[in-house]
Amino acid sequence: MTGGRVDAIAIDGPASSGKSTLAQEVARRLGYVFLDTGALYRAVALALLSSGVTRFSEEDPAVVRILSALDISVTPGASGARISLGGLDVTHHLRGEEVGALASRISAWPSVRKALFDLQRRLALAGRIVMDGRDIGTVILPEARLKIFLVADPEVRARRRLKDLESKGDRRPLETVLADILDRDRRDRERPLSPLVQAPDALLLDTTRLSIDEAVTWIIDHYR
Ligand code: DC
Numbered sequence: 001m002t003g004g005r006v007d008a009i010a011i012d013g014p015a016s017s018g019k020s021t022l023a024q025e026v027a028r029r030l031g032y033v034f035l036d037t038g039a040l041y042r043a044v045a046l047a048l049l050s051s052g053v054t055r056f057s058e059e060d061p062a063v064v065r066i067l068s069a070l071d072i073s074v075t076p077g078a079s080g081a082r083i084s085l086g087g088l089d090v091t092h093h094l095r096g097e098e099v100g101a102l103a104s105r106i107s108a109w110p111s112v113r114k115a116l117f118d119l120q121r122r123l124a125l126a127g128r129i130v131m132d133g134r135d136i137g138t139v140i141l142p143e144a145r146l147k148i149f150l151v152a153d154p155e156v157r158a159r160r161r162l163k164d165l166e167s168k169g170d171r172r173p174l175e176t177v178l179a180d181i182l183d184r185d186r187r188d189r190e191r192p193l194s195p196l197v198q199a200p201d202a203l204l205l206d207t208t209r210l211s212i213d214e215a216v217t218w219i220i221d222h223y224r
Pocket of ligand 1: 015037038039041042100103104105107108132133134135136184188
């Protein structure tokens, strides 16, 4: 902690803007831990999907029951956090498309954001951490010593996403991936609670034409 600020970097931005890639590399170079907070929303989505519930409504009694019994634990590490659900390590089950799509929907629910707040705040306040998400600089850790708001052209983000999907053997047309990205942008920006918005004191970084190394160096230079 320096001058009321926490030694941490908050990186917020829309889907596929490069947040986690940059956050992980920045953390590695600084010797900090790295937490991709999207994984927590994905863990909640996984808990719902594996519960057998089929109606994903915040008011549904079965959903309310699952959310109130959520047992998520996070073990941060240099190359990312391990996430457990009910004591079971689910880190490798969070990246699927179905989980991501449901995470995008339920992250607008106040009950979900509330359930994940304390956990994120505690990890953030411990410091020496690079956290990425949508509301880290605005809600989770406004005291972060450096806040970055990442942006990138939607088509460039769609191409990055496409490459990512193709590496997993998942082929889709660019238009479908782009439409999905724009849809997620809209949901992230328009939700009433903790929408995706640049904090007044966050630095804007447009990664459209930057290499990973250029962006990482830019972030570290500003942190130092
Ligand atoms: O970054 P991601 O795609 O893994 O995140 C999954 C979903 O979680 C995403 O649709 C938005 C939501 N999210 C959020 O609302 N707040 C965060 N701090 C991180 C993610």
